[in-house]
Amino acid sequence: MPPVKPMLAKPQKRIPPDQVYEPKWDGFRSIIFRDGEEVEIGSRNERPMTRYFPELVEALKANLPERVVIDGEIVIVDPERDGLDFEALQQRIHPAESRVRKLATETPAGFVAFDLLALGDRDLTSEPFSVRRELLEQVLAEAKPPIWITPATDDHELAERWFTEFEGAGLDGLIAKSPDGTYQPDKRVMTKIKHERTADCVVAGYRVYKSDPEAIGSLLLGLYDDTGTLSSVGVIGSFPMARRRELFTELQPLVVPIDDHPWNWAKEYLSGMTESGARSPRKSEGSRWNNGKDLSFTPLSPELVVEARYDYMEGTRFRHTAQFVRWRPDRDPASCTFDQLERPVGFELAEILPPA
Template sequence: MDLPLMPPVAPMLAKAVPALPEGELSFEPKWDGFRSIIFRDGDEVEIGSRNGKPLTRYFPELVEALKRNLPPRCVLDGEVVLVAGDRLDFDALQQRIHPAASRVKLLAGQTPASFVAFDLLALDGEDFTGRPFAERRGALERALAASGAPVHVTAATRDRDTAERWFNQFEGAGLDGIVAKALDSVYQPDKRTMFKVKHQRTADCVLAGYRVHTSGPDRVGSLLLGLYDGEGVLASVGVVGAFPMQRRKELFKELQPLVTDFADHPWAWDRQEDGTRTPRNAEGSRWSGTKDLSFVPLRPERVLEVKYDHMEGPRFRHTTQFVRWRPDRDPRSCTYAQLEEPVGYDLADVLGAGR
């Protein structure tokens, strides 16, 4: 492989802001997948990742699609996503990372991935990273003008009102928010020079346990959250874990009176065969590696309010943020019914908006 930019290249990043910024900007949907830098030099293709490790072996079907749809020599920034029906499916995308070649081949046929391009870093023998984004975007559209599914060019608009509408509509297709890029900005790897606006909501959750912090057994690492489903079963929905070190110590002391035995807890290990969604079977995956997923069970008597962006199936997609304790709430009232459901939106329309 002989390109103006050689792997690995760290992607340019975005910093979170509370609202869409003003100015000479281009707005794009924020895709929920694996951020990837694609390198192609003839028959050689590498799918780079944010951490620098290639993802190429996990997506053989995408490698072939990139050969069919990309210019012979180019470097693109974008997102590997998985489309299930009319929306994105990040959980299914995670399952594509598997050590067994036979499993990789099977999943490539069952759940093929797509690539959404949103920046052009190099074309033929030219490095485009020093050019303004407006020029890079135009070159990207021309370079992929003849491409087809599963390779797409992301939608983009310079109209802030349109971006506001996308922010509300596209979530129904599984997208994550809006990214804004200055039209005169150059590409800066590993620098937070873009802006991102994500959905923020709150939910009242049951505190059902905690994990100890890696720095010591007398400090709380994360709080385990639960919500009651329609049958009255307490389901594991996520965690909240960003606390100052002193607060971790205080929480440990505060929660000791609630510590209980697993036999009296709704997430008892001996109930796993009944299908109860416990933190271990809800979160254990190849991504966890050797991470200790055990937890200290607490009587489900306290309620806390957390901020979250969106759901991935029955769980919060990302780690939540602590807002406050809710002593006025009955834990049994903390159900899935309180969660705001985005209006459904056909992902095909989102992908088509890039043309």
């Protein structure tokens, strides 16, 4: 019965030997519960997700056994670029029922299954993964898009090739599982291997720490495009508390009025301003997971350069929060462009998630 916390993975830099390897999907981790006509979609943090994906509920009823619990990932495939679209997936979390129904038609979601927790009256969590995987392949043998079963291999060489190739379709790395491992909710017993790269970025602003207005919460990063425009690409957010306060003091001489800043956008975005006049670096940016969260920022003169570690890009932004590596006083901010970024090899997602 829901809720069940999903089994988690710990990071590792190298692909370990003697494991079962799967692509790491970039979507919403979800555990699906079906009992006849009743379907419940549980999230990683145990929030019910069912109401946001009505089209997926119907697809699950059409493709899953009558009584089953399956672990997997909700994804949205962008057919134009043949890759995953996480931003479109985020848009699906909306409080208005009319909006939910509209987006269900415009950007329908799919489900990639990768583990089987229960089948009928049988609890499979104490069974080895090799048994759970074999049963998963059996119960989804006739499944049709948008329900898929994730590829898996025990070939280490093939896994290394997947790690490189699949990134071009928007996948997030690899997951390695012990073939003998049991399913352990909320335990980090799997391994995740993600891409790591660095980029020299311009520090264009900051947000204060949530509980201390004189400490840095995050640094806002920018890169120049080929027109010379400074684009927002992401944030760095992890510093010790003492360093957050030091940074706040160090950055004050660089604070500038928004009118003198490259991210002083057109008047139509004034609705995104706070009372102090600060604006979000993604114009009408908002948080669908935390309504009311203040995403305004303090603008800085774009003079500082920082080297940031990131895993991969989604469009023109870092997919996840970047990590601080070092300051780069030797770099000219104008030289911090998108050209320095490594581009993943193109890969057609349809090769592993065939369309309907």
